[in-house]
Amino acid sequence: MLKLFSVKDKQKQQQEANAGAGKPGKLSAGELRIQKDMAELNLPPxxxxxxxxxxxxxxxxxxxxxxxxxxxxxxxxNFEFNIPTGYPHDAPKVLCTTKVYHPNIDLEGKICLNILREDWKPVLSISSVIYGLQFLFLDPNPDDPLNKEAAQMFVDNPRQFEQYVQRAIHYGTYINNVHFPSCTA
Structure with a gap:
């Protein structure tokens, strides 16, 4: 007589042993999508x-x-990207690791970029995020700030704001009692 339950138990034990032995499994949807995004990534110099x-x-x-x-x-x-397991349905988690005087980046490195929050859609890619970050440096948005002091300076005295930013980049400086180290390329 064949004991059906013992056969099933042995099969289950074998599957668990195979999984524990580090045998490669299937990639998650997020891992497959990030592979595709990286293969299509074409970064400027x-x-x-x-x-x-x-x-x-x-x-x-x-x-x-x-x-x-x-x-x-x-x-x-510099920006650190952590891709959640729910990617592309969940937006990448991005943090600016360079301390910068910017209306849309706070002192902890959090970034105010709509496609990283409410406007994220699965059709967007890592490339979209990178170009969004690049755009923040070309055209800061004082209307949706994380650093309200920087946004106010940007609006009230754009020339002084630019001088502060350039001084911080090239030499490091204190702005409103906060030190911004040099971050030249």
Whole structure:
């Protein structure tokens, strides 16, 4: 007589053993999508990407943006990307790791970019986010600020704002009792 339950138990134990032995499984939808995004990524020379965990670990990486025009020209601004398992349905988590005097980036590195929040859609890609970040350095938005002091300075005295930014980038400086270290490219 065949004991059906013992056969099923053995099959289940074998599957668990195979899973625990590190045998490769299927990639998640997010991992497949990030592979596609990375394959299609075409960065300009002023933007670089690095993978601290190795090039096969695509769910965590860094982007460096070096604006070559605008108020932030000459600076190098680093961003850490963490891709959630629910990607592309969930937006990437992005943090600016360079302390910068910017209306849309607070002192903790949080970024006010609509496509990282309420306007995220699964059709957007990592490329969309990178170009959105680049645009923040070309055209800061004082109407939706995270750093209200920087936004007010940008509106009230744009010339002084640009001087502060350039001084911070090239030499490091204190602005409103906060130190902004040099971040030249």
């Amino acid at each position: 002023n933007i670089t990407i690095s993978f601290p965990d190795g090039k096969d670990k695509l769910m965590h990486f860094f982007i460096a943006i070096r604006p070559d025009e605008g108020i932030y020209r000459g600076g190098k601004f």
